[in-house]
Amino acid sequence: MLEQYEIEEIAARCNEEIILRENEGKAQVKYIEFGSRWNNFKQVQFGTNQGFAIMELSTEFATDLNLYKLHPALLDNATGFLSLKDEGNYLPFSYKRLKFKESLPEKVYSYIRHSKNNQNRNNSLKFDITIMDDQGRGLVEIEEYTLRKVESHITSPTQQKSPVSLSQNFCLQISSPGILETLTFQSVPRQQPGRGEVEIEVSATGLNFKDVLLALGMLPVPSDVDLKFGLECAGKIVALGEGVEGFEIGDEVIALGDRCFSRFLTTSALSVASKPKHLSLEQAATIPVAFTTAYYSLIKLGRLSQGDRVLIHAAAGGVGLAAVQIAQWVGAEIFATAGNPEKRAFLHSMGVEHVFDSRSVAFADQVMQCTNGKGVDVVLNSLAGEFLTKSLDVLAPYGRFLEIGKRDILNNSQLGLGVFAKCLSFFAINIDPQVPNYSDLWHEVVQHFHNGNFSPLPHRIFRIDSLTHAFEYMARAKHIGKIVVSLENQDFLSTQVVAENGVSSQETAIATFSDSWHSVPGGLNQKPTTSVNAYQRQLLQQGLSPKEGVEVFSRIIENTLSQVLVSTYDFRIQVKLDLLDNSPNFQDATKKDNFSKPTHPRPELSSIYVAPTNDIERKLANLFQELLGIQQVGIHDSFFALGGDSLIGTVLISQLRKNFQIEVPVDSLFEAPTVSELALVIEEILIEELERLSQNVPEYVNVKIMD
The missing domain is CATH 1.10.1200.10 (ACP-like)
Known part of the structure; x- marks a missing residue:
């Protein structure tokens, strides 16, 4: 015998808040659409610690009742709707006892009460539930139906940080090396320049392969060492340390540094030079690393002179094109390699006659053929493996091999010494302040630009809001010359910097799958306003x-x-x-x-x-x-x-x-x-x-x- 309930009396006890009357349409509650079967509410109303609802399957789904005795859509809604009155997100967890007396019809009535044993309302809810038919007969009884509160990952507006001040500093970091999308700007304090130092407000930063390799997780870095991005930049001086001469606040400068992807950079004045007035800040940012590396390699170590033959690998890149300019200025005969037809055509347009494919070791035989078997006097190399050994083979007696690549050195690759019977010299090159006479070298390079001997490199400018794309573009090695990132978009920067507590000034609310039951504004039949991912x-x-x-x-x-x-x-x-x-x-x-x-x-x-x-x-x-x-x-x-x-x-x-x-x-x-x-x-x-x-x-x- 089924227990009988008075539906009208139950509804009367739940008349404090009526959010949907039968035949009124949609209910304005926080709910999400699981599918059309779940759009079955006809009436929903709440009382003190209790609720009453009417649900009915549409006629198109009525045949579902032949498949099972407890229709999931009716059961879900009949057991969960009262939790909407409580703040937070709740998911079904357990029940103490369930009495199933008869199958659910297409129209059911649900009466939910808070259980007596429901003290911990902060973390869980316990309900006693009765599901009835239109005659008030109790079909299903559930005792202590428990829902557990789950944490939402939607960021509260109170967590958001106000826009970053234009005088606040930031630096580029990556939270997951190997995933470029995790490049972020971290708020950091500005550093007051000490003796012999200057502070620069950065306007443009040159991107280098080392930056990309660090971001891709391809260079060994101790776990306790912060990654630093940006080796070169252009901007203006905003502060001077004690003992600095030759600069004034407001001077436009170019500089070498170790964290140039920052708004403000404090560095030694020895690494800073006045920007040639005829160059823009973006043009100036193409100079430091490429030209200093090429100049130090070819002129200081390679002793390149007029009439020498020089092989420049990857000659369409930043260092490569700088080396081409320097070799042409000296009067050397240039042999070059590049990775695709577009790059090789560009080198031909610069007046380089001998251009070969850098992705084929056939360049070695071609160089020897063009030099009648004599080879070249200098090789500027950035290739690895067999390409390196083939490049050594094309050196003439007393030739100079200038190694600016890192892969074979970091891999401790083996190299046969037989080729050095030709009295060759091998130089492993890295430009940093430890290089002998570093400051003199740097200023000598810049002076050539003041004198008009060298020109800035062809370059592509990326805005700061396209930073990730700039890294990806360089990683594909399709570019010619340099990639420069402009930091002039102050509005973008002010909303993207992550504070020291890890909260961005412009957080995006992300709803997890557990949020799909609750907390989505709109009616019962409305789609959620928070997007659900694919x-x-x-x-x-x-x-x-x-x-x-x-x-x-x-x-x-x-x-x-x-x-x-x-x-x-x-x-x-x-x-x-x-x-x-x-x-x-x-x-x-x-x-x-x-x-x-x-x-x-x-x-x-x-x-x-x-x-x-x-x-x-x-x-x-x-x-x-x-x-x-x-x-x-x-x-x-x-x-x-x-x-x-x-x-x-x-x-x-x-x-x-x-x-x-x-x-x-x-x-x-x-x-x-x-x-x-x-x-x-x-x-x-x-x-x-x-x-x-x-x-x-x-x-x-x-x-x-x-x-």
Whole structure:
């Protein structure tokens, strides 16, 4: 015999707040739309510690009732609506007792009361619930139905910091090396210049490969050392330390430093020089690193003189083009390499006659042919591996090898000494204040610009609000000359600096999936105003159907495991790939126009084209195509045979780490350069990671529902 309730009396006890009367339309409560089945409220009203609601399935879903006895949409709404009166977000956790007496019809009435045992209202809610039909018959009774409060990740407006003052300092940092999107501006105190120092308000900063490699996590840095970005800049002096001569406040200057991606930089006056008046601040920012490195290498160490032959590798880059200018000023014969036809054409336009491909070791034979077997007197090298040894081979007796690259040195690569029988000199070069006569060298370089001997490098300017794109652009090694970042957009800077407590002055509210039950303004049938990311939407769409849910539940209660994981996919790798496929990181990486569109056809290779056969291979082939600009990449095509180099390889490894959310070793690409080989490496890493995670997780049941 079903217990009888007086629906009108219950409704009368809950008349303090009526947010929806039957046939009035939408309720103005904080709720989110799970799907049209959940849009079933007809009446909602609250009393003291109690609530009453009427729910009815629309006719189009009435046939659902043939599939199960407790319709999920009716049950969810009937048990959860009273929690809307409490601040915060709550999710179902447990219940003490449930009495199921009869199946739910398409229209039900729910009466919720706060349980007597409900002392801790701050962290959880406990309800006693009765679900009735239109005759007032009790169909379902639930005792101590418990909901737990979950933390929201929506930033409160009170947490936001007021806009940063124009006199406040900041510096560039990265929270996750390898993921360029985590580059941020951190608020830091200004440093009063000491004796022999000046403070510069930075207007433009030159971007260098070292900055990019640091951001990509490709250079070894002790864990307790802060990363510092920016080696050169241009701006104006705003403060002078004791004993500084030759400068005045307001002077426009160019400088070398270790943290030039800052609003204010305090540095030694020995590293600062007056900006040539005929140059803009952005033009001046192209000078310090490139010209000082090239000048010190060619003139001071390489003793380059008129009539000498010099081989300049990567000659279309910043240091390379500076070296070309210096060699032309000296009167040397130039041999150059560059990585693509556009760069080689640019060098030809500068009057360089001998230009070769920097991605093929064939340059060595071509140099020897052009010099009738004599070779060159000086090599300015930034290439690694076999390219380095081939470059040593083309040196003439008493030749000077100027090594400005870092990869082989950091890797402790081995070098045969037989080639030094030609009495060669090998110089490892790094420009910093420890270089002998550093200040004299720097000012000598700048004086050449005052005298008109050298010109600023061709450059592309990125605004500060496009900083990440500037790093990505340099990482692809497609640029000619220099990349300069302008810090003139003060309005943008004032809203992007992260305070020392880690709170940005312009936080974006981010709703987590746990927020989807509560705290979304609008009616019961309205879509949330807080956007739900694509992964969350697809998760909702690809979940179990009611019929499948009943089947899964039946199978779960038949086993004795303490915890059960339900998956609609083959577990392990496929689950990992599906989550990555729909994660915000992977979608951003594939949707954003960070890479140049594939523009070149597949070159002639020793391997025939074979299309990708699985998800990992398809993802890798797409990355190869985007990074290298190749229209079609097969699984047996080598990254390096397609024109990739070590720098672009670091970008690829960074993208793999970000997109697959695994730690891919830096040398993986050199050991497994093809799509198929690299896919096997990634698959092994994924399996190892999932096996490691499974050691900390109870046994699971992989319920394969969908085909």
